[in-house]
Amino acid sequence: MNDRSAAQKGIAFSKNILKMKGSSTLKAAQLATRLREEGRDVIDLTVGEPDFDTPQFIKDFALEGLQKGITKYTPTAGLRLFRESVIDYYSKVFGAALAEGEIAASCGGKQALFNAVNTLVDEGEDVLVPKPYWVTFPEIVNFVGANNVFIDTEETDFILTADQVRDAITPKTKLLIVNSPNNPTGRVIPAAEMRKIIETCAERGVYVLTDECYLLFVYPPGEVFTSAVLPEELRRYVCVAGSFSKTFAMTGWRIGYTIAGEEWTKQMLKLQSHSASHPTSFVQYACARALQDPARMSDAVGTMLAEYERRRDYLIPELQKIGGFKTAMPEGAFYAFVDVRELLGDKYQRSADLVDALLNSKYVATTDGEGFGADGFIRISYATSMENLERAVEKIARFIDQ
Ligand SMILES: Cc1ncc(COP(=O)(O)O)c(C=O)c1O
CATH class of the missing domain: 3.40.640.10 (Type I PLP-dependent aspartate aminotransferase-like (Major domain))
Known part of the structure; x- marks a missing residue:
């Protein structure tokens, strides 16, 4: 129930809970899931969780x-x-x-x-x-x-x-x-x-x-x-x-x-x-x-880490080749954070508009930076397969070229 319908029903929720916003990263992921359920071939780069199973x-x-x-x-x-x-x-x-x-x-x-x-x-x-x-x-x-x-x-x-x-x-x-x-x-x-x-x-x-x-x-x-x-x-x-x-x-x-x-x-x-x-x-x-x-924990993590590193080493230079995408090599976690401010203007006023257009036209889901306090940036997770990253890079590059 949103704040307005709660008010209409006369429920007086606490000030503190009404001050709290829902998680924007979960929203982006949910939208990608919905499109997938509608039969779209969505490449989901919003994920904040490993694509590996528990050891x-x-x-x-x-x-x-x-x-x-x-x-x-x-x-x-x-x-x-x-x-x-x-x-x-x-x-x-x-x-x-x-x-x-x-x-x-x-x-x-x-x-x-x-x-x-x-x-x-x-x-x-x-x-x-x-x-x-x-x-x-x-x-x-x-x-x-x-x-x-x-x-x-x-x-x-x-x-x-x-x-x-x-x-x-x-x-x-x-x-x-x-x-x-x-x-x-x-x-x-x-x-x-x-x-x-x-x-x-x-x-x-x-x-x-x-x-x-x-x-x-x-x-x-x-x-x-x-x-x-x-x-x-x-x-x-x-x-x-x-x-x-x-x-x-x-x-x-x-x-x-x-x-x-x-x-x-x-x-x-x-x-x-x-x-x-x-x-x-x-x-x-x-x-x-x-x-x-x-030692066993370290082996298990090491295998995953080696794969994340391989993906990072592929993804970042590819993103850096895309016109208007600026991003530095991250040293940790499994995200690329891309400055897209050069691409903003009349057509896309905010990074959220760019994220929406990318999702709706190429079915590539990324997360807008605004929820992280950084409008003008998008977050791309590489906790997904190399194949998905390769397809995503190609689609993003084509989208930006257009
Ligand atoms: C920076 C950061 N802290 C904490 C968490 C919480 O993780 P969990 O509650 O699953 O341990 C997350 C999950 O996305 C995170 O990205």
């Missing part, structure tokens, strides 16, 4: 969990096995030293983010959100009645810097939300800069929510940075939102976690205990068992 051994662990009867409520923070496995994995893979009270299982990265913002930020406070942003960030901030203060990162090629953060902080600033590797830009903040950003915030008493949902998706593989490795005095200000969705191709399983100080974690658990309680018990078990074998 078989993780599925086997889920079955094992079911057979063992791990089918009941778990603690709100997740099975102890889950929390211990996250700690061991972060220790072995990244050298982090985490305590059990700092880990909480959540229903995907989204719930982790929602818990973090809702427990920390009050109505009227300011939250720094680098632009372009992932669509959900400003909506969570709206939902709590706080103010989004956007930091435009175009000048620094979409890589947030500590200087930009320092300039944006005021006495009203409570939190910075930062996402690297980034959706929608694919850019990765270098480890040293990320550390400086967190230091800058911590020195001023500003908290940092680091969305590490695409953590391992960095090209070339190996150069990964997680804020979980920072020293205790910095980590006091940090909440890491982690997720199994993208890196382990598990979007439908709905599992993620937070890594935050014990006090912050307690508050997040209080909130979660009155909402979802915890992610599915045998899903937690499967993840825990899988994390116990980092």
Whole structure:
């Protein structure tokens, strides 16, 4: 029901929910699905999820969990096995030293983010959100009645810097939300800069929510940075939102976690205990068992990562050849973010018009940048087959030529 029909029916919804907009990325994907259902041969480049299936051994662990009867409520923070496995994995893979009270299982990265913002930020406070942003960030901030203060990162090629953060902080600033590797830009903040950003915030008493949902998706593989490795005095200000969705191709399983100080974690658990309680018990078990074998996890991710890298290396130079398309080589995630402002004018006033025309005339679905705070840009996901990318590139080039 939209806001107007709700008002006609006299339902007085809360101010906070009416301030929240629906997800624009889901809308684009739904439109592509509708056209496909109507029989059109749509090439869907809107997808924000891996086109790979979950690795078989993780599925086997889920079955094992079911057979063992791990089918009941778990603690709100997740099975102890889950929390211990996250700690061991972060220790072995990244050298982090985490305590059990700092880990909480959540229903995907989204719930982790929602818990973090809702427990920390009050109505009227300011939250720094680098632009372009992932669509959900400003909506969570709206939902709590706080103010989004956007930091435009175009000048620094979409890589947030500590200087930009320092300039944006005021006495009203409570939190910075930062996402690297980034959706929608694919850019990765270098480890040293990320550390400086967190230091800058911590020195001023500003908290940092680091969305590490695409953590391992960095090209070339190996150069990964997680804020979980920072020293205790910095980590006091940090909440890491982690997720199994993208890196382990598990979007439908709905599992993620937070890594935050014990006090912050307690508050997040209080909130979660009155909402979802915890992610599915045998899903937690499967993840825990899988994390116990980092080498196997790394092999599984490595295979997917090599394919994403191959697609990226094909796609970006091809897009760069298309007149009016400007895009840099992304270092992470699985998106190309393309500046199409040169193509805008009388015919297409906004990038959304271009996205619509491309979909309706060539059946190539892309995502408009406006939902990410970047009108004039489009996002192209390469979480799809090479064959689809080749066909899409040809169709886009023909569309632009026309
Ligand atoms: C930047 C970013 N953060 C968080 C999420 C949430 O993922 P999930 O809730 O599936 O873990 C997504 C999903 O698209 C994302 O792109």
